[in-house]
Amino acid sequence: MFLLPEVTRKTSRGWRATAFAATAILAIAAQGGNSEVYAQMPGGAASKPQVGVIELQPQSVAITAKLSGRTVASIDAEVRPQVGGIIEERMFKEGSEVKAGDVLYRIDDDAYQASYDAAVATLRKAEAALPSAETKLQRYEELIGQNAVAKQDLDDARAALAQAKAEVASAKAAVETARINLDRTQIRAPISGRVEVSSLSVGALVTASQSDALTTIRQLDPINVDVTQSSTNLLNLRKAVREGRVKLSGDNVQVRLFLETGEEYPETGKLEFSEAYVDPTTGTYTLRAEFPNPDRLLLPGMYVQAVVEEGVAQNSFLLPQRAVSRNARGEPTGFFLGADGKVEQRVLKVEGNVGNNWLVTEGVSAGERLIVEGMLFVKAGGEAIGTLVTINATTGEVESHGDAVSNQGGKSN
Template sequence: MLLSACSKSEPEKAAPPPTEVSALAVKAQTVPVTYEFVGQTESSQQVEIRARVNGFLEKRVYTEGTFVEPGQVLFRMDVKPFEASLKAAKAELAQQQARLATARANLARVKPLVADNALAVKDLDDATGTEQAASAAVEAAAAKVTDAQLNLGYTTITSPVAGQSSFAKVQDGAYVNAENSLLTYVAKLDPMRVNFSLSENESLRLQDEIAKGKLIKALRDDYAVELLLADGSSFPAQGRITFADASFSQETGTFLLRAELPNPKGELRPGQFVRVKVHGFQRPNSIIVPQRAVQEGPRGEYVWVVDGEGKASQRLVSVGDWMGDQWLVTAGLKDGERVVVDGFMRLAPGAPVKVKDVPPDPLPEGKATERPAGPTPAGAVAAAASVMPNSGAGPAGGTAKAAAASPPAGSASASGSAGANGDAVYFDRGRTALDATGQVRLVSIIAALKAKPDLRVVLHGYVDSSGDPKVNAALAKRRAEAVRDALLAADVPAKQIEMKAPANIVGGDSPAMARRVDVILAEAR
């Protein structure tokens, strides 16, 4: 019985059922990339308000911290000493003018007497010299009067620009001289600048990737700039890179870049630390997978791959930029391979799997707006394109990180479809010339009009309710014409441009709202 029992074989165990997993087929494609930096805002024009003459500060006129207009009185100094100096200068001028009149009368009497040989030629020379000296003394006295008038005018201290005022650094009644002449400063808020920088190593890395075809620059080197504020919210307006420094800093080894953004409501203030997103780069033949599909082991990052026989295996991969909730895989995967995204915790190498195919996550969206042919603002965009990095040091020591690109508000894609119905161009007080910031804001509009000839653009200016209505109406018309001329210079057909009569504006979020020209895209009639 024992021998009989030993001769019986044990029954074979049943094979385990295939493990159910979710997998997606990866696809090589061109994906947009956004690079992120740490930046700091800066006023586009911060003006120090200084006393230009010595004297006692009589009164601070403005309210500290408020928005001030060009020409608005900020401080008044004691005028009595300067009025006295002006009276003395005028008295001296009158005295010299009287002497000049006497000298001229004497010269007029001497000339005919010398001609009749009644007086010597020396007498004529003396009279001529006296008249010329008196004339020069009058000019010197007149210059003293002008100087005294200027000094008297300097006692009324005004703001040269529109912007946000700071606190008064000198109090009423204090004596102001060269040592404490700084009274306050006024910071222009629209447009707002943002400074950010990048390292030399990363700029070289970027240039190498572009040379090898791993990275594609934006069309015409046009890079949109988006800001993320301290609370994580996105600033509603986009900007453009307007300045690139000529050299790397020897102290920090970084390269300074500057962007400008419209800030008509004054939401951005100088000195804020922000995150700067630069849109416009693209990576061709890229494979992206969800972050949850990438695991980390002793040998590095890996994913689970399902082969043609339905079996799972580990595959070492190299990952690059972090794109939202997805990883950019730079090596280890090929087009069409299936990668496990859920259920891999129960997998073993070579184990059979039951695959449930899932669609890939949507690609990150966003493209830089297409810039029409022509020079870039201050020549900076082209310079920035040659040094923009994968990551770089910011002003606060941060580094840039690639993230999913998202279209900024009001942008237009390369295909020409506007992301909004238009934009607005703002002008300084009393100005009708379109500055570099205004030209940048027309970029997406021009691209949309060129891409879709059936579109038209409506230009609508506004008349400021303060001041002379006729003058303001003429300003509004000329501002709209300046925008029209910029569109025509960019080869936008005249038939696509419609001018509306300026409208009066009452109130508004800021005085700049009355000095704008709305640029609105509309379908052709």
């Protein structure tokens, strides 16, 4: 019963060795590394750790902003009656597509038809009196030269003709007014789009220009997307443009859309406008993009995320996120393998993320070798052996391993 402590003392060194090996294996797994290539365990033959590197080259990178917002119908039209009466018939199916000019409702038109007929009769009466007035004036003009009629009679004949013409014009206007009111008993769709539920049924009494709409028509193709952008990001973008680091995309700015489910919308939109006003409570302003919606997949009010191409950052570097960490001061840093085989840790200036990469504008230069695998086994000022690797652009993981690099920065033979 007293042998157990002694056995524990004799084997404590073995437990420590086992624990150290397990910790190293877990560290390799956390880095996504290949234990056979990058891990040199205690007792191994090599003294320099092997690391995976990529050679950095400048490129033009599209600057995008992922903004949240909601879909909005491109046109909303509330349908209201322009004349009063009883609804006799509803001519549409709720939720269907209608075209501009389609009849939606019919109002009882008996009174309006009677008014139109009366106006037409008045016009005919006025037109019938016009030839007589014209003939009388013509006769008096012939007789005035013979002094057969008084000049006052001639003036009265001219006034009678002018009054007859005015009565004809007034009657024509009354006919047109009656025709318009009669036509308005057929309530038509002002725009093409999807018609919503009807607020009134057949037999309901409506009045001209009432406050309650009969129904609403929404145009869904194309459809708008309203998103918000912070004024801080706008100022940063304009500063980058002034400094020449970013070139704006121009007037035809492309926009991609992601739905609530995370899937990308198949159609590409374009930026229509941005508000010239910043909300003082939120510090944001609104941008509107327009998207084709032929299948009516997008409905007003949906939550979406829009990716807006703001510009192009020229001569920039994309560094895999897996290769960038932060120092004790919170600054982004990366390990670089120099031409002499020594490791250097450097502070980077990160502008934002592009997929699985960081957009870095300062701290790197063309042709340098960035360590992307095996960072746990190196330290600043130490030495390492680099092997070129390929990074999967979609997953951000190491995809394949290539040749080892020499101390002069090229591949070894």
